[in-house]
Amino acid sequence: MKLVSIVTVNFNQPAVTEALLKSLQEVNTYKAIEIIVVDNGSTENYVPAWKLKYPDVVFLRSDTNEGFAGGNNIGIRQAKGDYLFLINNDTEVTATLIEQLMVSxxxxxxxxxxxxxxxxFDQPGMLQYAGYTHMNYYLARNHCIGQFEEDKGQYDDRTGKTGYAHGAAMMLRKDVIEKAGLMAENYFLYYEELDWCERVKKAGYEIHTNLQALIYHKESVSVGKRSALKEFFMNRNRILFIRKNTSAVTFFIFCCYFLLAVIPRNLLAYIKNGEYNFIPVFLKAITWHFFNKSDSSNLGYPIKR
Incomplete structure (x- = not known):
């Protein structure tokens, strides 16, 4: 049996992470697995206690918060498996999930x-993801197929090639990482999996779904539904993604659209909703690009590390 390294990242959510571990140990039927948990700069160091409670799990501790990409990259570097399965700690698996993805x-x-x-997770039967449409690079917009719909199997025949993988659950062979590289850590949060998919495509591969395989996701456990952190990185990284993955001409067209449509729309929405604290955060996300290269390690936002 081929070894599957399952990598997940914890940040101040020990109970959520333990629920995932229970799911992997009790629900999952594929047993040739290596579970790697990266504690990504949590306020409290849970690793010593976890090592006693879960002796078969590999625990790694980063004293600083390295973000979604950085945390996963720590685990990837230590993984021994032929396959790597990156899953959010706020997920729970189904019995044959791993085997089905491996077969594909x-x-x-x-x-x-x-x-x-x-x-x-809180509404079983409601879809969050059944694939992504391809990106409109001029607008930096794409669509998550099936989101918020009742799952009646209406998208199951779409199994196969899709626009992008979903960061909550991604499986790949180790040789793909060797060719495409690790995730870009300067995204910190959001868009890093889309950027990774772009580099995987450039390395000659395709992005697929297997809609016979199912996982449950507890959306936004770590970040929350709305926050300044989310507002900053969603906007900064939307621009960064286009900067890194399109031509100069396409990026210029996108900038015109962003200036004429997105900035006025967002500012009006903040004012209408009384979210005045988001205005400087939004503007900071934009101006970051005036002073930083696309591969800059300067995040532009104060992160508790």
């Missing part, structure tokens, strides 16, 4: 990354 990868060597169907 085994049967099609062109697949670079594959994601399963995702349901909302």
């Amino acid at each position: 990868l085994d049967n099609n060597q062109r697949i670079g990354i594959i994601s399963p169907k995702i349901h909302y």
Whole structure:
């Protein structure tokens, strides 16, 4: 049996992470697994206690918060498996999830990354993800297929090639990472999996879904529904993604659209909703690009590390 390294990242959510570990140990039926938990600069160091409670799990501790990409990269570097399955700590698996994704990868060597169907954990039967449409690079917009719909199997025939994988659950072979590289850590939060998919495509692979495989996702456990942190990185990284993955001409057109449509719309929405504290955060997300290169490690936002 081929070894699957399951990598997940914890940040101040020990109970959520332990629920995932229970799911992997009790629900999952594929046993040739290596579970790697990266504690990503949590306020309290949970690793010593976890090592006693879960002796079969590999625990790694970063004393600083390295973000979604950085935390996962720590685990990837230590992974021994032929396959790597990156899953959010706020997910719970289904019995045959891992085996089904592995079969897809085994049967099609062109697949670079594959994601399963995702349901909302608190509303089983409601879709969060059944694939992504391709990106409109002029607008930096794409669509998550099926989101908020009742799952009646209406998208199951779409199993196969898709625009992007979903960061909550991504499986890939180790050789794909060797060719495409690790995730870009200067995104810190949001868009890093889309950027990674772009680099995997450039390395000659495709992005797929297997909609017979299912995982449950507890959306936004770590960040929350709305926050200044989320507002900053969603906007900064939207621009960063286009800067890094399109031509100068396309980026110029996108900037015109952002200036004429997105900035006025967002500012009016903040004022209408009384979210005045988001205005300087939004403007800071934009002006970051005037002073930083696209590969800059300067995050532009104060992160508790």
